[in-house]
Structures are given as C-alpha cells and as structure tokens.
Amino acid sequence: MVPADTVLVLNAGSSSLRYAVLDPGDGRRLAGGHVEQLELDGFGPALERVTDELAGAGLAGRLTAVGHRVVHGGARHTSPTLVDDDVLADVEALSVLAPLHNPPAVAGIRRARTVWPDLPHVAVFDTGWFAGLPAAAATVTIDRRVAAEEGIRRFGMHGTSHAWVAGRAADLLGRPLAELGLVTLHLGNGASAAAVRGGRPVETSMGFTPLEGLVMGSRGGDIDPGVLLHLLRHRGYDADRLEDLLHHRSGLAGLAGTGDFRDLLRAVDDGEADARLAYDVYCHRIRKYVGAYLAVLDGADAVVFTGGVGENVPRLRADALRGLDRLGIEVDDDRNDSAGSGPAVISPAGTRVSVLVVPTDEELSIARQVAELLAGS
Template sequence: MNIFVINSGSSSLKYQLFRLPAEQPLCSGLVERIGLDNSVITHKVFPAVGEEQVVRRTLDLPDHRAGLREVLQLLTDAEIGILQDPNEVEAVGHRVVHGGESFAATTIITPEVKREIKRLFPLAPLHNPANYVGIEVAEQIFPQAQQVAVFDTAFHQTLPEYAYRYALPEELYREQGIRVYGFHGTSHKYVAAQAAAYLSNPQARLITVHLGNGCSMAAVRGGVSVDTSMGFGPLAGLVMGTRSGDIDPSVIFHLIGQLGYDAEQVSNLLNKRSGMLGLAGNSDMRDISRALEAGDERATLAYELYAYRIKKYIGAYAAVLNGLDAVVFTAGVGENDALVRRLVCQELDFLGIELDEAKNATRSPGIREINQKESRVKVLVIPTNEELEIARQCEELLSTKD
C-alpha cells in the first residue's frame, strides 16, 4: 500500500512516502521556515540500489499551501520523482493536532470530519488550519486516495479523570468539553514504544520530552500516557518557539483590563509573539544557540528558562510515575541540542539521572544512551518518526475497513 504522510507543523512541513509493509520510506523531506525569509526544502529519495539523492532548494514560501505544492512537484519530477501518476498513492495520512472530544482514534476523512476539524481551529490556531490546508490540497492532488486523519490528542485519551479535568464548574466540561487533551501524541507514542523495546521492559516508567518548535512532555507507564504538559490547546506547559507555555492567568486579566488588549490580541501574543521569540528575539533554536555562543544575554536567559521549565516537569512526572526508568529526548531540539539536554539533566542526580557529557556531545544515528554507566535512570535520545507511526495507523485502519 502506497501511503503518503503529511505532517504540518506550525512553521514546518515534514513528509514521507511509504510502500507498506516495508517501513523504509521511498522518499522523505522537510520544509523549514515556512512564512519566514529563505524557506528551505530538503528532499531525499531512497533508491532500491545506490546512494540516496538529496535536493535542497531555498525559496520564499509564504504559507503551507505553497510549501506543499513545491513538495508535490518534487514527487512527480521527471528526473527524481517517485510517482508518475498521483493516483499511485492509495492513502494520504494527515497529522491533525486537535481532535477535541470528537476523535479518539485514527479516522477516515469525510466532509463531516473536515467540518469538525475546522470547528476546532480556535483550540489549535497554529496547527489545525495548516493541517486542514494539507487535507484540502491533498484531496486535489490525490483525488483517488483515501484521506486519513491521525490525531495528536488520541494517545492521551488514557489520562485518568483527575489528570485531564480542570477545577472549573462541572458544566464547562460536560457541555463545552473543556479539559486536558494533550498533543504530540503520535510522537510520544512512537518514542515510548521504542524506549520500552530498547529497555526490554514493556512496563517501563518513562518521561518523553518532545522538543521542536512546539514542545511537550508526557508521563508514560507501560505504554500508556498518564499525564502530559499541554492541555486544552497546545499552548500550555513548556516554553516553545513562539508560544509562552504555562502562564499565570492573572497576566491575561492584566493585559485585558489594564493594557486594553482584546481576546484576539492576547491569543496572538501568547501563541505567536512569546516563547523563545519573546525572550531572545528569535524562534529558531539554532539562531539562538549562535547568539548564546556570541555572549548574548537574552539568549542565555532564554536557554536557562527553557531548560528550567523542562526540569520542573521531570520532577513532577517522576512523582506521578512513582519512580523513573528513562528520560527520552526527541524531535528537532531534543535530538540535536546537546546544551539543552545538559542544562535539563544537571543537578538531577538525586533522581538517579547522571548525564555523560562526552556521550551527550557525540552525534550518531539511531537510539543513543547518553547517561553515565552507573546512572540509575537511562537518558535516551530517540529520533521520532511520526510519519511512520501515522502510516502504520493508516494501514491498520484501512486493512480493518477492507
């Protein structure tokens, strides 16, 4: 089954084309810095024999629609294309961030499903609109393919009620569905399974730390999510690229009551102008890292604050799990930023977390163990593969349907 997977992030677009049951993609790619100057497309083709082919293009992409159209041109390119006819794709799997209370599992996309995804835009304003655009463009390019939605919120549907409820009047939950949903579920599910297999412990107590432009953590016991840092929308929890993470609600009241902000301005502030962008003037950790190396004080504070928030959640989730077998770092920052991992893990030896500085600074493919040999808790770097997880779930759903 040929499955094309689209994973639209807040400023990026990842994709892979699979021919399942083989789990090695035929091609993959990443579109970065969408909406910024000098957007970059990196497209890789993996032939059956010979070396992979890599194409890199730098151009201005104002939105996700423009990015996806460039990707589709590469897929059907006369020289490096994998597809001759878009109808060769049998299914398109879409990452959709927010499923609300409506979607607890992978779902075939219908007009009703699209309407519900659109209705949920206010709960994930940076993501669901981009996901929706991906669906609409894919429907045009792959009209014969089955369109499938895989929801970030699904993995966290196992949270106990005392973890997903807010201390608000009952009717706001019962009638409006205001509760913790959690996000990045596809990534947390994938790396938790990889960690459990690596540890040969299906009941492992894990803290998974997904650090990209968006950031979240999950407490996972026996492959089941029991708590997570994001909440009703993907704004709560950790400091992110442009999102504030946890903030005292009194700040919002002050912005509205004393500074004259309206609801839209507050949303724009907390979702698009805060986080690392607000602290350091830049949302890309690679740019902030270079500024830090140059002695920039704002960049230094931003790194310290970013790591401190992660460390606080590690302490909380170790308590929730009543112990800890491993901390797992994943996604773009988690996999590649050694300084973040060092700042997070320092002074956590009382929990049994002892980082090996040399291993932490050394890059290598696959799962990496970066803790000291005597560390009671493993510290793992596991590359996430949300696209493969989405493809697997699409195949499982469509096979069951058949």
C-alpha cells in the same frame, strides 16, 4: 522495487509542507521532502511539486492511501479516521483550539483530496494517544458545568511522537514497554513532556490547547491566567491581541527575540543576557517537569529526549538534567556528545534512571496507523 502498499504522509505546517512515501511493512522511506515558505493558499503549488517528484521516482501510480497529521481532534476524534466532508468540517471547527496548526492541516487535506480523489485519506490526530488520560490528569479545575458545556478538558498533543519514542525506548533498553515508566520529552519549536506507564500516558504538559506546559519557540507554556486578566482589564488588550502575544510573541521569541534554537545558542555564546535568561528558563522548565513526572510515576526507568532540539543539541540535554543526580538522573558527557541524533543511551552505566536520545518518526508511525485502519475496514 516499489511495494504493493505505499502510504503518502503529509504534514502541513503553518508555512511548510513535509511529505514522505513509506512502506508501512518494513518502514522503508521511498521518497520525501520539505516545501517551505507557504501561505495557506500555497498548498496547490506545493502538492504539484510533490506529484512531480513522485512521478519522477516512479511512485505516482503506486500510492494506496494518504495520511495526514492533524494536531487537534478534540473529544470526538481519538483514533485514525477516514476523512470525509464531515470530518474535515470538524477539524476546521477545532481550529479555535489549535489556530497555528489545524488551519494548514485543513488546507492541505482539502487540496490533497482534489489531487488524489480516488485514494482514501486518513487523519491521524496528535491528541488521540492522550484520549485515555486519567481523569485526575485530564480534568480542568473550573466550574464543572462550564467545562462540560464547553467541552473543556486537557487533551495533550504530540501524541504520535510520544507513542513512537516510548516504544523505541523499550527496544533500546531491551525491556517490555508494559513494564516501564518513562518521561518523554518532545523538544522542538513546539515542546511537550509526557509521563508514560505501561505504554500509556498518565500525564502530559500540553492541555486544552498547545499553549500549556514547556517553554517553546514562540509560546510561553505555563503562565498565571491572572496575567491575561491584568492585560485585559488594565492594559487594554483584547482577545486578538492576547492570542497574538501567546502564540507569536512569547517563549524564546518573547524573551530573546528568536524562536530558532540555533540562533538562541549563538546569542548565548556571544554573551547576550536576554538569550542566556531564555535558555536558563527553558532548561528550568524541563527540569521542573521531569521532577514532577518522576513523582507521578513513583520513579521512572528512563528519561527520553526527542524532537529537533532534543535529538540534536547535546548541551541542552546535559543542562536540562543537571543537578538531578540525587534522583538517579545523570548524563555522561562523552556518551552525550557522541550520540548525534541517536538512538543512544547517554547516561553512565549503572544509573538508576537511564537517559536516552530516540529519534522520532511521526511519518512512519502515521503510515502504519493508516495501514492498520484500512486493513481493518
């Protein structure tokens, strides 16, 4: 039986569209899928396929709202927001801060509003959960007048995922979220870490844009800005060439020639030195952030892995946390190998800091935020 309230969630990526129809009440996933190899102008055919599949499932006339994942909402959009022309223009303008992510979101929203013109469309922003970061964590240390004039601060991303797994980690541990200190690691093609105290983020690895922080598929994370000045001044790079380098030819792809973690592991196992180095750098950066966030939190109750890599690669979880036993962090090999994609505790019994694998469910989180917004409007 189709529930009275069903939300279609759309997650438009640079070359793909993920969708799901969910019952926000009980969390049931009534339909879903993934359309790949799209261009920005390809969302029309993709949504036609979605509408055909929903019609076949008897859901086409039962939708009550459409929720859209948007990576960057800037300083203005810090909570789920009904989409109108002005909001869509804001999201498009913020493409300068998330050039890989906001343009496809804009294209997907624009097309979806024509396909479902009578439904409310709601944007849920990855940056929103981090809007309340402490000033010490959100402030960018350049001339404060320049930062104020240009709206420069650290925003953080993957907030929907970090918030979801923090709540599920509390459930897994059987403790109130308000009492916990957590280090959450969202590891996929994009990757970020967050320090969570009492259910709220107090630090995160991504900043003004999704370029800062951990090593990612094609983004390098933390880098000395002097490197960019050197390339500008002495090697003839311009802004476009730097942007291409930072977004497409850095991280695992820049070091090993592939941003796909499965391909990277195969290359590591084949003895390829570049792949081995890329993997070691990836693990080192995670370990460094975990240690830093333990200091920020004055100790943590758990380290939580999520995301496509975090949920599905046991060897990465073990290698990234190796050598942290003096900080109370250990991984039990048997528990880790048998965890699958979780949820699971993968640390030995009695350790000071639990290590968890918690599947993220950004689609359900978005559906529930959409339902809450509309219920209160």
